[in-house]
Amino acid sequence: MTDFSSLPHLPDSLTDTAARSVQKTQTAKPGGLFSRPWFLRLLAIAIIIIVWQLVALTNIRVPNIAEVIRFLIIEISEGTHGGTFKGLFWSPIGNSFMRYAIGMAIGVPIGFALGILIGTSTYARGLLNDTTLVLLALPSVVWAFLSTLWFGLTSEGPILAVVLTAAPFVAVSVSAGVRNIDRSLIEMCASYRVPLLRRTQHLILGGTLPSAITGTRLAFMAGWNSLIIVEWFGATSGVGWRARTLYNFQDYPGFTTWILLFILLIMILDRFLLRPVERRAFRWNEPPMLTFAETDDDSNASTNNSGKRLRKRQD
Amino acid sequence: MATVLIENLTKVFPPTANQPNQVQALGGLNLSITGNVLVAVLGPSGCGKTTLLNIVAGVEQPTSGSVRSVQDGVPAHISYVFQEPRLLPWRTVVNNMIFVQDRKSDRSRREAEFYLSMVGLGDVADLYPSQLSGGMQQRVNIARAFLVNPDILLMDEPFSHLDALTGRSLRDYLQKIWSQTRKTALLVTHDVNEAVELADRIIMMRPGGVIFDDIPVNLPRPRHPSNPDLQFLQNDILRRFDSMEAAVRFGVG
Ligand SMILES: Nc1ncnc2c1ncn2[C@@H]1O[C@H](COP(=O)(O)OP(=O)(O)O)[C@@H](O)[C@H]1O
Ligand SMILES: [Mg+2]
Numbered sequence: 300m301t302d303f304s305s306l307p308h309l310p311d312s313l314t315d316t317a318a319r320s321v322q323k324t325q326t327a328k329p330g331g332l333f334s335r336p337w338f339l340r341l342l343a344i345a346i347i348i349i350v351w352q353l354v355a356l357t358n359i360r361v362p363n364i365a366e367v368i369r370f371l372i373i374e375i376s377e378g379t380h381g382g383t384f385k386g387l388f389w390s391p392i393g394n395s396f397m398r399y400a401i402g403m404a405i406g407v408p409i410g411f412a413l414g415i416l417i418g419t420s421t422y423a424r425g426l427l428n429d430t431t432l433v434l435l436a437l438p439s440v441v442w443a444f445l446s447t448l449w450f451g452l453t454s455e456g457p458i459l460a461v462v463l464t465a466a467p468f469v470a471v472s473v474s475a476g477v478r479n480i481d482r483s484l485i486e487m488c489a490s491y492r493v494p495l496l497r498r499t500q501h502l503i504l505g506g507t508l509p510s511a512i513t514g515t516r517l518a519f520m521a522g523w524n525s526l527i528i529v530e531w532f533g534a535t536s537g538v539g540w541r542a543r544t545l546y547n548f549q550d551y552p553g554f555t556t557w558i559l560l561f562i563l564l565i566m567i568l569d570r571f572l573l574r575p576v577e578r579r580a581f582r583w584n585e586p587p588m589l590t591f592a593e594t595d596d597d598s599n600a601s602t603n604n605s606g607k608r609l610r611k612r613q614d
Numbered sequence: 615m616a617t618v619l620i621e622n623l624t625k626v627f628p629p630t631a632n633q634p635n636q637v638q639a640l641g642g643l644n645l646s647i648t649g650n651v652l653v654a655v656l657g658p659s660g661c662g663k664t665t666l667l668n669i670v671a672g673v674e675q676p677t678s679g680s681v682r683s684v685q686d687g688v689p690a691h692i693s694y695v696f697q698e699p700r701l702l703p704w705r706t707v708v709n710n711m712i713f714v715q716d717r718k719s720d721r722s723r724r725e726a727e728f729y730l731s732m733v734g735l736g737d738v739a740d741l742y743p744s745q746l747s748g749g750m751q752q753r754v755n756i757a758r759a760f761l762v763n764p765d766i767l768l769m770d771e772p773f774s775h776l777d778a779l780t781g782r783s784l785r786d787y788l789q790k791i792w793s794q795t796r797k798t799a800l801l802v803t804h805d806v807n808e809a810v811e812l813a814d815r816i817i818m819m820r821p822g823g824v825i826f827d828d829i830p831v832n833l834p835r836p837r838h839p840s841n842p843d844l845q846f847l848q849n850d851i852l853r854r855f856d857s858m859e860a861a862v863r864f865g866v867g
Contacts (some may be wrong), residue, residue, distance in 0.1 A: 487700040488670040491693065491762065492713040501713060505704050583704045583742040 320414035342553065357614075364553035369375025370552040380550070391541040391557075391565070398454055398537065400528050406522065407515055410466035414473025414511070415503070425527045434467040439525035440532065447533035457529045457537065464525035474516025478505035516573045523565045538564075616685045616765040616798040618670060621644040623679035623825065624663050639665040640823030642679070650796040654803055654813035656851070662823030663802035667694070667768045670800065684701060685765035693764035695772045699751035701743040708739035711758050712750050729757040732794075749780040753787065761839045767799040772809065782839070785811060789836055808850050810844045818854060826858050 332338045348364065355363035362370075373379070374386040413431065416423040439460060446456025480502065488498045530539025538561055545553030623643040629636050639662040647653050657663055668674035668682055671694050683690040693714075701710045711726035727739055733753040743751055752772060761769055772788070772812060773781035792799065803809055809816050810831060818827040829851075833843055 372859075462687065481700075483696070483700050484702060486673050487694070487696065488714075490673050492716070493714055497713070501705065503703065505702060508704070583744060 306372045313582070327484065338531075341584030360551050362555050364598075366552040370556045372554075372558065380553070384548075387541060391536060392560075395530065395537040395539070398530075399461055399523060402458045402526065403465055403519065403522055405458075406462035406465030407469050407518060409462065410469025410518065411473055411511060413466065413470040414514075415477060415507070416472060416474075418474035418477025419503070420509075427470075431467045431470050433465060435471060439464060439528040441568075442525060443529040443532035446529060452533055452535050454534070456527050456533050457539075460525045460529040461522040465522040468518035468521055469514045470513065472510045472517070473507055477503060479510070480506040496522050508580050509577075512573075512577045516569065517579060518571060520565060522566075523561075527561055550557050560563060615649055616647070616690050617764060618647045618681070618690075619680075619682045619684075620670070621680050623669065623681060624677045624712040625662070625669065625674070626677045627662050633750065640669075640676075643823060643825060645817065645825065647798060647800060650798060651814040652792060652799040652801060652812055653815045653817060654801045654804065654809040655819055656803055656809045657819035658821065659804055661750075661819050661821045663804075663819065664697070664770055665823070667800065667802055668771050670766075671768055680767045683766055686800055689766035691762070692766045693759040693762045695756050695769040696765070696810060697770045697772065697774060699743065699748075699755045700749060701754060703743050706740050706742055707735070707746070709752055710743070714758055714762055716762065725758075725848070726761055727759045729791075730754070730790050731758070732758045733784075749776050749784060752776060756784070756788060756791070760795060764797060766854045767797040769799065771803050771805075772801075774804070781808075786836075788812065793835055805863075806848050807839060807844075809815065810837055810851070812845045816851065816860070818851070820858055820862065827854050832847060 302410055341355035351361075352363055355361045370380075371558035374388040377386045377388065379385055414526060417427050417431065420422075442463060443456075446459055450456040450459075484502060484506075487501055493502075526537075526540070527539035530537040533541045534540045538557060542561070545557060616758065618783075620643050622678060623636070623642040623645075624858065627633075627637045627639055643666065643819050655663055655666065665674065670683065671692055676809060683692060683732060702706075702713065705713060707730070708723060708726050711729070712722045723739075727736070730739060733756055734825050735750060735753055735782075737758065739847050743754070746754070752775070756772060759769075767866055773784055776784065785808060792812075799802065801809075810833075815828070815830050817825055818829075820826050833841070833847075837844060
C-alpha cells in the first residue's frame with residue numbers, strides 16, 4: 300500500500316567503512332600472553348602460591364600446600380586426623396549453606412523493598428536512610444555477640460546476621476538505582492499516559508535492576524563473611540565453627556584449609572551464579588558498575604550474554 | 615477534528631541554584647490550532663518553545679492561563695516527539711514502541727513494525743537502542759509518536775541533535791509519514807529551513823515567550839529545500855525577525 304523505496308537514504312557505504320575502521324582499532328590488541336586476562340589471573344595465583352610456600356618455609360605456624368592438601372583429603376574422606384579426631388567436610392559446608400540460603404532469601408527481598416521505598420518516598424528516606432547506613436557500618440562481630448545473647452548457639456543467630464548484613468547492601472544500591480532513573484524518561488511516560496503499573500514494572504524496576512544486581516552481588520559477599528564470623532563465635536556447626544575448632548586445637552593446616560575453602564566457595568558462587576545473572580541484566584550494553592565484574596576472559600563489558608559484541612548500526 | 619486552544623498562557627520559573635533570578639518562559643500566549651494542519655512555532659533557543667510543548671502535553675503546569683486540547687468534544691489524545699530519543703535503554707526497539715501503547719494486543723507488534731518500516735527501520739525491531747545511531751534512535755522516537763494514533767502530535771526540535779545530512783533525510787521521512795496521516799501537529803523549531811519545509815503555518819516567537827507574527831504557508835507538498843518559493847519565504851521570515859529585534863531594541867533603549 301505504501302511505497303517506501305523512494306524514500307531518501309544516506310549512502311550506506313560511506314558510514315559503513317567508517318564503522319568498520321573504528322571496530323578494527325578496537326579489536327586490535329598487542330600480542331603476547333601478558334595481554335590475556337586469563338594468563339594474568341593464572342600468574343597472580345602462581346605468585347600467591349609461591350610467596351605462600353616461601354613464608355611456610357620460614358614460619359613453623361604457616362602450613363605449606365602439601366600439608367593443606369593432606370588435611371583436605373582426610374576431611375573429605377572423613378578419616379582420622381589422629382586418635383578420635385575425625386575429618387568433617389560436607390556437614391559444616393551444608394550447615395553454612397543452609398543458613399546462608401535462608402538468610403539471603405529473606406534479606407535480599409527485604410533490601411529490595413526498602414530500597415524502592417527509600418528511593419521513591421522522601422518520608423521513607425528520612426525514616427530509613429540513617430538506619431540503613433548504621434546497619435551497613437556495623438561490624439559483623441557485633442551480630443555474633445548479640446545473636447549469641449538472644450538465641451544462644453542456634454542457627455537463628457547466623458541467619459539473622461546474614462539477613463541484617465545483606466539487606467542494607469541491596470537497599471542502598473536499589474535506592475540509588477531508583478533515584479538515578481532518568482527524569483526525562485519519567486516525563487516521557489507521563490506524556491504518553493503510560494499506566495502506573497506498567498511504568499513501575501518497566502521503568503522503575505527495569506531501570507533499577509542492574510544496580511540491584513550489583514548490590515546483591517556485594518550482599519552475597521558481605522553476608523557470607525558475616526555468617527562465618529557469627530559461626531566462629533556463636534555456633535556449634537558450620538564452616539566458621541569448624542575453622543575455629545581447628546584454630547583452638549592449634550591445627551594450622553586445618554585452619555588454613557578452611558579459610559581457603561571459605562574463600563573458594565564464595566568465589567565459585569559468584570562466578571557461576573551471580574556473574575551470569577549480572578551479565579544477563581546488563582545485556583543492553585551498559586558497563587557493569589563494579590570494575591571486578593569486567594575481568595572476564597578476553598572479552599570486555601560490551602558483550603552480551605551470548606558473547607556477541609553489540610555493534611552499533613549506522614544510518 | 616482536533617483543536618488546541620491556548621489562552622493567556624504564562625509560565626514563570628522560580629529562581630534555581632544556578633539561576634538567581636526568576637525566568638519568564640511564556641508571556642501571555644494566545645494561539646488556536648484546528649484541523650489537519652502542521653503548525654510550526656519558530657523562535658531562537660531559550661524563547662520558551664519546550665516549555666510550551668510541555669504544558670500542552672501536561673508534563674508541566676502553567677503559571678496562569680489555560681490550554682485545552684480536544685477531539686470531538688473530549689480531551690484529545692496527545693503524543694510527543696522529544697528533542698532526544700528518550701528510549702528505555704534496557705528494552706528493545708519494538709518493546710519501546712509497545713511500551714507506550716494504551717492497549718496491548720496481538721496486533722501491537724505488527725503495528726509497531728509497520729510504523730518502524732514507515733521511517734525506514736524495518737530490520738532493527740529487536741535491537742537495543744544503544745545498538746542504533748543517533749539518527750536511527752530519533753526515527754524510533756518519531757515512529758513511536760505515530761504508533762499511538764494520536765489526535766494531536768507534538769514535536770520538539772526533533773532534528774536539532776542530528777548532523778545536517780541526517781536531519782534532512784529525517785525531515786523527508788516526517789513529511790512522508792505526516793502527509794499520509796495528517797495529524798494535527800505542533801512542531802517547535804529554531805530552524806527556519808525546517809519550518810518552511812514542513813509547516814502549513816508559521817508562528818514566530820521571541821524571547822520571553824511572546825508571539826509576534828503568524829503567517830500561513832500555502833505551498834504544495836512534497837516540498838524540496840531547493841524550491842525557490844521556500845527560499846523566498848525563508849528570507850521574508852528572517853526579515854521579520856530582524857525588524858522585530860530592531861523594534862524590541864528601540865523600545866527598550
Ligand atoms: N525547569 C526549569 N527551571 C527553570 N528555568 C527553566 C526551566 N525550564 C526552562 N527554563 C528557562 O525557561 C526559558 C525557556 O526554556 P525552554 O522552553 O527550554 O526554551 P527553548 O525550548 O525555546 O529553547 C529558558 O530561559 C530556560 O532557562
Ligand atoms: Mg527546547
